[in-house]
Amino acid sequence: MKLSHIACIFVALLGAIVWQIVHVVVEFEYSSYSSPHSATALSRWNQLTTATTNGVAPTFCNFDGNVCCRTSTEVQFPKSIEEVQEVVRDAVMRGSRVRVSGAGHSMSSVVCDPTPRGDSVNGGAPPLTILSLDRMQRVLDVHRLAMNDTASLLSSPLDVTTAYVTVEAGLRLIELNRALRYLGLGLKNMGLIQEQSVAGLMATGVHGTGNRLPSIPSIVHSMDVVLANGSLVTWSRDSNPEMFRYARLHLGLFGVVVRATLEVTDLYDLQRHNAVTTLEQVLKHMHEHQRTFRHYQFWWVAGTKYALVNAMDMVEVPVIADGGDIPLMCHVFRQHLPVMRAAQSVGLRPCKFHVDLDAVDSSSIVSPPPQPPKVLTPLRKALSAFKTDLTFDIAVRLSNMFPSVGPLILQLLPYLEPESEDLVGWGPDILTFPGINFHAVRYTELEYFVPMKYATTAVRWFVSFAEEHRVDCPINSIDPIRTVRGDNVPLSPLYGWYGDNDNDGDNGGGIALSFVLVQRDDIFTQCASIVEAAMLKMEGRPHWGKRHPLVRTYEDVVALFGADVVDRYRAAVLDADPHGVFQTEELRVLFGLMTTTSH
Numbered sequence: 231m232k233l234s235h236i237a238c239i240f241v242a243l244l245g246a247i248v249w250q251i252v253h254v255v256v257e258f259e260y261s262s263y264s265s266p267h268s269a270t271a272l273s274r275w276n277q278l279t280t281a282t283t284n285g286v287a288p289t290f291c292n293f294d295g296n297v298c299c300r301t302s303t304e305v306q307f308p309k310s311i312e313e314v315q316e317v318v319r320d321a322v323m324r325g326s327r328v329r330v331s332g333a334g335h336s337m338s339s340v341v342c343d344p345t346p347r348g349d350s351v352n353g354g355a356p357p358l359t360i361l362s363l364d365r366m367q368r369v370l371d372v373h374r375l376a377m378n379d380t381a382s383l384l385s386s387p388l389d390v391t392t393a394y395v396t397v398e399a400g401l402r403l404i405e406l407n408r409a410l411r412y413l414g415l416g417l418k419n420m421g422l423i424q425e426q427s428v429a430g431l432m433a434t435g436v437h438g439t440g441n442r443l444p445s446i447p448s449i450v451h452s453m454d455v456v457l458a459n460g461s462l463v464t465w466s467r468d469s470n471p472e473m474f475r476y477a478r479l480h481l482g483l484f485g486v487v488v489r490a491t492l493e494v495t496d497l498y499d500l501q502r503h504n505a506v507t508t509l510e511q512v513l514k515h516m517h518e519h520q521r522t523f524r525h526y527q528f529w530w531v532a533g534t535k536y537a538l539v540n541a542m543d544m545v546e547v548p549v550i551a552d553g554g555d556i557p558l559m560c561h562v563f564r565q566h567l568p569v570m571r572a573a574q575s576v577g578l579r580p581c582k583f584h585v586d587l588d589a590v591d592s593s594s595i596v597s598p599p600p601q602p603p604k605v606l607t608p609l610r611k612a613l614s615a616f617k618t619d620l621t622f623d624i625a626v627r628l629s630n631m632f633p634s635v636g637p638l639i640l641q642l643l644p645y646l647e648p649e650s651e652d653l654v655g656w657g658p659d660i661l662t663f664p665g666i667n668f669h670a671v672r673y674t675e676l677e678y679f680v681p682m683k684y685a686t687t688a689v690r691w692f693v694s695f696a697e698e699h700r701v702d703c704p705i706n707s708i709d710p711i712r713t714v715r716g717d718n719v720p721l722s723p724l725y726g727w728y729g730d731n732d733n734d735g736d737n738g739g740g741i742a743l744s745f746v747l748v749q750r751d752d753i754f755t756q757c758a759s760i761v762e763a764a765m766l767k768m769e770g771r772p773h774w775g776k777r778h779p780l781v782r783t784y785e786d787v788v789a790l791f792g793a794d795v796v797d798r799y800r801a802a803v804l805d806a807d808p809h810g811v812f813q814t815e816e817l818r819v820l821f822g823l824m825t826t827t828s829h
């Protein structure tokens with residue numbers, strides 16, 4: 231090993247330590263930001279100008295800052311459905327369009343049309359009112375199914391619904407996960423982060439990894455929506471099922487989603503097996519492995535022939551007497567609803583989240599008793615992050631800069647990897663990634679889904695593209711390649727990708743593949759368009775919450791889903807919002823909706 235290589239490894243490890251410190255600080259801030267009870271819950275908005283000053287209207291900016299728009303009034307933070315209705319009626323009377331921001335974590339312009347830079351009047355577009363449900367984050371109801379009901383629903387042991395949870399749609403995923411954990415329940419699957427709001431997760435069809443697990447819109451059981459005339463409607467499989475079918479992936483076009491009921495499963499723990507291997511090996515075994523494991527994903531290290539594989543499965547973890555990192559009091563209260571109610575009535579908050587106890591079905595809490603999982607302690611979690619994400623991330627960056635060093639660092643990864651026992655824990659701890667990549671690094675991304683039959687071709691194409699465009703399109707592969715299941719949600723990128731229709735050995739679904747550039751907005755569109763064109767040729771479809779420069783018009787969307795699906799979606803949108811109050815220009819063009827003049 232050359233001296234320069236050793237020096238690079240040393241620099242990488244030093245950088246890792248500094249980065250880890252940043253991560254711990256960021257994660258601390260993040261956890262307080264995400265709490266609906268915290269005064270800092272609205273910090274993102276407070277950083278913006280939420281009051282009109284000198285005639286310049288407030289601004290909304292999304293996660294990567296590529297979509298910023300000006301609004302005609304202060305951003306609205308209703309606290310109840312009645313207040314949402316009032317805001318919407320008031321906006322409509324003023325001739326304003328209405329859009330809702332979730333956590334602002336979509337990188338495409340799905341919240342609002344970007345205001346041209348330097349323009350203070352929203353580019354001459356109609357006035358815009360943005361509202362946020364950051365003050366509507368309560369868990370409202372939990373309904374656990376009886377054992378024989380769950381048996382009949384057992385389409386797949388991974389997909390079993392054991393309960394329904396009803397929440398206010400502004401609830402952040404991190405709080406939902408915490409609440410479910412205390413109730414002995416868990417989401418069936420999730421993506422890589424926990425910042426998003428429930429309505430936002432539905433809106434763009436968020437997915438995790440796992441070829442037998444549903445996307446978020448697929449687990450929606452019912453939704454309550456405030457329409458443009460201020461009325462409140464409920465859409466579910468029983469109540470207006472046709473509208474429900476289309477409105478799950480709503481893109482903010484149907485109205486303000488104020489409540490949602492989600493299908494959830496029992497609390498579960500996962501074990502994550504990590505392996506560093508060659509990309510060739512990964513591709514050779516991908517079909518087999520994605521069928522074997524509950525969750526399966528791999529991270530290709532740009533510029534090398536290596537990949538880091540994460541394969542995750544459910545695991546039984548012995549109960550810890552003191553309840554792990556869940557406060558002991560919380561366990562005690564949880565199993566004694568009257569005590570919990572009494573505590574709340576005198577202003578105590580037994581657990582960190584808010585549950586409307588009067589609405590909670592006590593049998594769902596007491597029987598069967600929830601199993602406190604073994605969890606990663608913050609230190610172990612930090613160490614784990616240090617040893618995996620961070621080293622990996624730095625290897626990626628170094629391999630971009632010095633082609634020969636990345637693989638060398640990577641070869642050390644197996645020695646730095648925590649023992650597999652360290653990677654056992656509560657589902658969200660294992661599935662989602664803490665701070666480093668996602669909070670410290672701002673990046674922008676295109677994500678495409680291709681059917682399983684093109685999975686290996688797509689990955690190989692991507693690798694050769696990265697090699698060919700190493701200088702002009704330097705990829706930072708900080709998103710994994712994930713296997714995903716098909717669904718029946720119209721306009722979901724996974725729509726209709728079921729089973730093996732052509733007998734070529736695939737079991738449906740597809741893979742999600744990201745093109746990520748860190749802080750290189752200048753070249754993003756040009757590079758992403760090359761990737762997108764190739765993915766489109768492989769019957770690929772975009773993630774609506776990520777950027778998709780080549781899919782811009784109604785014709786483009788029809789080419790992806792067929793006119794029948796798109797026209798039905800459009801009809802459902804116009805049925806819910808005939809005057810286009812909830813439309814943006816971009817979405818109007820994308821789905822062939824009405825012109826602004828008719829509003």
Ligand SMILES: Cc1cc2nc3c(=O)[nH]c(=O)nc-3n(C[C@H](O)[C@H](O)[C@H](O)COP(=O)(O)OP(=O)(O)OC[C@H]3O[C@@H](n4cnc5c(N)ncnc54)[C@H](O)[C@@H]3O)c2cc1C
Nearest residue numbers: 332333334335336421422427429430433436437482487775
């Ligand atoms: C770091 C990072 C990691 C990510 N990882 C994943 C991943 O693993 N898997 C994945 O699939 N995606 C992932 N995404 C994409 C992200 O999950 C989606 O874009 C998601 O929709 C963002 O949710 P949000 O709450 O931020 O919604 P926003 O981005 O704020 O809004 C999304 C849409 O929902 C609408 N909306 C929000 N709330 C309401 C409401 N109450 N009523 C009506 N309309 C509403 C908005 O108007 C908009 O159209 C990631 C994004 C980032 C930045």
